[in-house]
Amino acid sequence: MNGRKRWAKPAGLLPCLLALMLFGSVAVHAATADQRPLSHYLREVWTTREGLPHNLVNGIAQTEEGYLWFATWEGAVSYNGRDFRLFGRDELPEMPDEGYRAVIAARDGGVWLGSSRGGIARVQRGQWEFLSTKQGLSHNEVMALLEASDGSLWIGYQFGGVDRRHPDGRVEHFAVAQGLPSPLVNALHEDADGRIWIATGTGLAVFDHNEISQVGAERGLPAGAVFAVHSQDDRLLVGGEFGLVVSNGGSFASFNPSLDGIAIQRILRDRHGTVWAGATHRGLYRLRADGGVDYFGEALGLPNQRVASLFEDREHSLWVGTSGGLMRLREGPFVNVRQAQGLADDYVRSVLPASNGELWIGSSTGLVRMRGNQAEQVGPLMSVLTLAELDGGELLIGTYLQGVMRWANGMVQPFLDSAGGLPSNQVRTLLSDAQDRIWIGTTRGLLLLDGAEQTVFDARHGLPREYVLTLHQDRDGRIWAGTDKGLAWFNEDTRRFEHVALIDGAESVFGIAEDADGAFWLASDRGVIYRRGDGLARIGYAHGLPVEKLFQIVLDQQGHIWISSNRGVIRLERASAKALVDGRVERLDAQHFTELDGMASAQCNGGSSPSAALLHDGRLAFSTALGLSLVDPAALDAFQPVPPPVAIERVMVDDRRVRTGERASIVVPPGSRRIEFSFAGLSFLRPETITYRYRLDGFDRNWVESSNRMSAEFTSLPPGRYQFRVSAALRRGLPYGSEASVQVQVLPFWWQRPITWFAAAAVGVLLVLLLVRYRHQQQKSARQVLERLVDERTEALREQTERLVVADRDRESLLTQLREQSEAFERQAREDPLTGLANRRAFDEWLRREFARFQRLHQPLCLAVLDLDHFKRINDCFSHSAGDQALQALAQVLQEKCRTMDLAARFGGEEFALILPNSDIEEAHQLAERLRSEIAAIDCGEFAAGETLTASFGVASAEGCTDEAMLVRRADQALYEAKRSGRDRVCVWQSELPKS
Template identity: 35%
Template sequence: MKQSCRQCQHPGFLLGLLGQLLIKSLLLLLISTCAYAAGTSPKLVDYSHRVWTAHDGLPHNTILSIAQTQEGYLWLATWEGLARYNGSTFKVFDRNSQPALRDSATVVLHTGQKGVLWFADTRGNLGRWSPGNQIRYWGKPEGLPDAGIDGIFEAANGDVWITFNGLGLGRLTPTASQFKLIQPQNHTQNFVGIRPTLDRTGRLWVGSLQGLLYVEGNKLLPAPAAFNLPTGVAWPYQAPDGTIWIVAGNQLYQLNDTRLQHIHTLPPELRVTALLQDHYGALWLGTENRGILRLSEHGLETVGAKMGLPEGRIASLIEDQEHNVWAATNGGLYRLREALFSTVGLQTGLSNAFVRTLAEDAQHTLWLGGSGGLDAMNPVGSIRHIPLQPSTDKQGDVSVLSLLADGHTLWVGTYGDGLYELRNGVSVRRYGRRDGLLSNHVRALARAADGSLWIGTRQGVFQLRDGVIQSLNTPGMPSTLIHALLDSGRALWIGAQSGLYRYADGSASKIPLGDAGEPIRALALYLNPTNRALWVSSDRGLWRLLNQKISHIGIEQGLPIDAVFQMAQDNDGSAWIGSNRGVLRLSYLQLREVANGTAPRINAEVFDNRDGMSNAQVNGGAGTSTLLTHDGRVWFATAEGAASVQPQRLLHYRTQSAPATVVEGLLVDGTDTPIPEQGSVNLPAGTRRIAITWAGLNFVSPQSIRYRTQLEGYDNAWTARGNQHLAEFTALGPGHYTFRVEASIGDHGSMGQAAVLHFQIEPFWWQRTTVQAIALLVLLLAIWFIYRLRMRSYHRNAERLELLVGERTSDLQRQTLALQHANEEKSTLAERLREQAELFERQAYQDALTGLPNRRAFDTVLAREFANAHRNNQPLCFVALDIDHFKRINDTYSHAIGDLVLKTVGQLLQNVARESDFAARVGGEEFAVLLNDDRIEDAQTMCERLRENFHATQNWADIEGLQVTFSAGLVRLSTGDANPQQLMDRADAALYQAKRDGRDRICTA
């Protein structure tokens, strides 16, 4: 009995007890007759809906008929024109369009053979729209009766059957331009023909206000008396599988060949105006004023105002090639699309669209809390509002932030009214500041392992035990806004505005996430039941805590956004996460691999409005905003209701084929140009600008279509166009071109069949091939003539040149001999100049007397070695040497003897110095020696050896008894020597000291 009552609360149950009986009987009907069913149809809640009106581009809100042609266009008959819909925009054809209609008010549509569309207007004109925007009319001028048209049907042989208001049934053979009118047996001026249809046997059935009719030869006869149809309105409907349904009054029949089977008696007040059998085999019934009914294995469900259906008559129902259901209504074009996500919102009974938190109790009631208070949805979908008394005298409902279902108890945390305790859906107590809460802002709730309740507020965490609230003011606990609480049994995990905390055994500690300088907000917590991994959702991605190790998954690892909210894991191993930009679906196995470091990036799918969500903003940071319910469905709290997804339907939903693509328009230098169905468009010479528009005919997710184009004859490469619908080409040369456009769903989907447009730009007369060939021939003849003239002149000049060559040859020979002699003299002079240059270069850097380098060479080497020693921290010793009493030698023996002494000194220096040392004469009797990589002791040894050689030399300059000595100053490079001059100054000082001490000695400094 409880289950029956629960069924009576279903939102699709609008017809009371009579409707319940209808459900049961029609279910039996489906079991026995729907052998055509193609599969299990989804529940009505799994459809998303949308309405298009004049605000969206329709010429009029009242849709009188709908049809879809072979290429995929959706056509709509309205009072203000014929509208063609490509999934993105409406193209309206009326008396002012191109092509133009005879009358804008279009009332009847029918999809014919070979992709044509038959239509009729209020003035009795019958039109045939062929691919390529070609229209042919039949009306009063072409021999048709002057009467309104109620119905059209094209047979397989090409004959068109037309019902004329007040006259009868017409048969038009377009190929032979033959027309014949068949009047009913009991002809009346009130005749209205409804939906002519052929059955499998080839018999034509026609509905009318007086009952069902059929054609026998050239007669329009009433249905056989054996059918025993009720009097009044009756009309047929042919399903895609060929099944003929008959609606007669309030009776529903099936016609099998010539046998009529009664199916069901409909309620007398339910007037059916349209029928549709979808690809699942479910039957959709459009009504005069009761919306749309769907009959399937789920029972009889109602599509009404709660699902956005405009009020009024349903004139037509069709299912398109992508299995969307379309309805022609008085209030616009209505579509039901099987979507991955469905939404429970205002139209389905929620008290407020802004949902913040979700919970499911043991009775499978879904609780929804938001800015408008608390709602409960039972397992069959009925929603009721649960009033909560505010803590003050303010008007309206409380704002709910968090929910926790615990058996028959529901805990409700609010924005400013504290904590409510509900039992069996009734509020029994409210906890606030007087009960121990420091803040009535309750954002998070969790059941403790000992049965108490954890409460997260704006001012920290509290514990409710046996009706008493205590504050957890343990050192280390956060006192800021609490976003989430999770009791793992061993510890209480706290997600706060200031980060993540752990509370256990009376002590609290903060768990560092990320860099210490960047605070991380821990917005939600999820504990994996298998491996006890704790997942933290934050404003910087996901964090995993496992075995005392923290791993991070953020934008760098593939998450599409920074801030993520509550995680839930479905039964198929996928993790679902809400965010401000939609719902993320990730493989939990891949999440674990990235966290373990065995995979570099995560692949995330993002779902949003395109997938059926009313609003892609999922709320978070308070309560449970993502919830896995008992039936495997995942729910999300969003800014416009609660969105849900059944993960098992994901594979079916994602298998979308590439859309058909059509070229819609060709604009040549600003002028709209017709496009033929076949062949090429010829464009005049001098065409400067060509604009081509196209569309991918997709009604499921047109915003996801991506295009690419190619213009063969100009550039054979494909050009990615994104979601653009226009390509422009300027200054194309004359020739043949083939334009192709392909479409795919998404950036990585497979491309569908290309739409092709051939066009040719005619050349100017001077660009024609024949003209250019003649011009080329004339040019070649002119070139040949000029060539012949030049060759004749060439031969004359050759003879004259031959004489001149003989005369000049002897002159050249004489000149050659003279040049050879001059060249020899030049070589000799050059050799002398080279030798002189080498001598000058040596003199510039060498002392001519001693053969040692001079002062100029020494300064260069000293600067270089000084820099190297400083840079590489190497030792460098410098010796300043002066011949003792050299002036006395010059004065006593002459300057010539002095020069011989200097030569001898130079030789002694060269004998003592190593290859790496550098000795030079830097003045008259002054010499200097640089010693690389030597210690001061080694340098002093060298100086002593030189002094011994001086003493060993007897009779200097062959002067008997002449003895020569020297005084020297020796220094080693120190860190205080800023430049070479300072080093030399120190050596000079040591030299002067040697002279003061009596000469013939070496002093160091």
């Protein structure tokens, strides 16, 4: 099933309430985790639209392996972060019932499930076991499950009390007669002392020292149904129809008066010690350590007000099962200020921290000032692009259509527009310099306002173009302007701008940040441009940047560079970036933040300034298409991800599923053609970004990077023992986690077994001995006959024999010489002398023959054409001898890794071809990928030190080809596409490929 998720959106909440919740953290850092406003939690929702079989999730658990399990009315569901897998009667006909009320993780790594009328089920390594009244249980209608510390399993029933199932299978039953208040059991809980608390339909009971006793009014517990019990240190929390009560070993008391009378159905204590309480019809509550209560309901995105289950996974996400679907809440490094929290509009264009500690936010419909916990919309409706503070706290506001406005004395009034000399009313950037001059950058030029004097600068005054995007005054007082056609600085003596040429095709300069040493970091349309003195260096895709079109650069207080873009926020370590531009390293580890990290939108806005800023408290603010995103660099360590575990979910042999068993091993029958391994990284934070690597020990020399592909295929493995290993990382560039592995034994045919070889060798030796013995007897008889004639014709026979021997030797010598010459001529005609591979003539004959066989027998046929990338560079930089050795090394890989039925040929120059009989396009693709990896692993140290050999492959199938020439053209087209797409890759022919 599809496990895609949709983002929950808050709706209908009072803006002033949310403003208080969110702006409190804008001004002040949260002291503890439970003070983080609930509106800052990342929210994701899954329903039947995303793959759940039913919207009501009754129970949630996580196995030791890492899977999440959900109990629903339409079956049990396991979840790997991407796909829901449903277990119901269609897949398991022996399953008594599909309606599940409870699920818990077993101590042995499996899962216990409780159904509404089918007893319990145990799942261990994919094997299901069902237990009901037929196996000794008291009832089949299960409500709750608990695996106690002594190994016993407690089972609570709907109207049948509770069972205690011992590890040896014995079952003890407890009902009203044994002391329960009611036969209806809602929940089970074990405290730190090993006592079992039993929540029933009319009260609470405890099992201690093999006896059940009721807990009620004598200890202050209100009358009514009890739904949940949780022990925390020395406290006992009890939720029921009456609300939430707490006991510190003595009498119960109300936890918080605001919860009195609210039926609490579920209680959870998270890793911070914060208690969460889910109500039957009133949503979710967070009980803070300071005694306060925070409410989370449908207005903040909860799918439904009925909370049926609560669970915290190993990555510290809170899962909430409701009647309307499943929600996941988690903390992220980014929080957002949006219209619901008091902004004039979600489309934020600029942000400015004022000198007095206030924060100004400009959006497409207005201006907002944040003072402490208060957000205030200032001025009329206007599209704000840029902001600048003047001495005295006054504010200049650059707009999209109204020129420049000024905020002063609590009022916004017009300051300057095109009627007053402004080149354009669209103002993109503002600067108040150290000389109290005002610089106004518009889409039609730059205006300098020096007192009452106005000066307009355009292309005639040295600006690369009139479209001014950003302005900056450096530590020496020099004014810099970034335009959509380059960078320039203002010469005070000539009153002109001096153009600074950029590098590598960079044109637009969207942002300028100055380092402590006076160096510039420029955000451009071709990555980061670093300028120190008159020297320039560029950081782009090739150096690890995920995006090259950048908007704003901010330097934080922790030694990092933060960059905004249309595809999220990027963080670089400043020292590493300087090492790269100095040539000391080749790549950077760029940390990329998107919606997965809490941003409401990864689309940051640019083309106006400042669109990002360092706030007074050390945090950073970024203008985005969905509000203002805030991040605290000092708190990022709390969100550093750990590598995810990985599980091998399925092994297929020739499209048949094979179970790995407890020893994680499989045996592959002789003659099997294809083995497929499916795997999943079990992380629920960023499942879309998980990347994998795998290796088949005994076959692969190196790890194979499979990006986010969750399967690996191997074809025609020779008999032997192998080990498949796989590991996962949260995203490319992060470390890989622990490995999962499967032992693989490929069985041989009987004639491939060593004992068969030994037997055949023994029989051969015996036949030779018998032949020798026979010849010996024959020679002995002939010798006896010859001895009778030796006296008569000894001399004549000797002479004749000598003549015959000489003649025979001469004839054999002549025949041998003629045969060797013939074979040499034949090889020269059909073999490439440099590589030892077939030449073009042999290739044409072989392809013609194989294509005829393909047309006659309709057996698959594929052709792969490969070309050694940048071969000319080896010849030019080293020698033609080095080039020959490179071709020979590549030919050796082809000879070693191709099957005996395949033909490897040198097509010409550095181009080679592979004829692959009996191979479909998937098998040919896999072979080409492995050959590409093997070529990349060739050690060039002996002939081209420092070089790496790579090859581009074009693969085509004979299907649909009218003749062999058409097959060659298709393979050439695929090779051309592989070259055009960047080399060092395999491209399979498709009809939409451009013609080469």
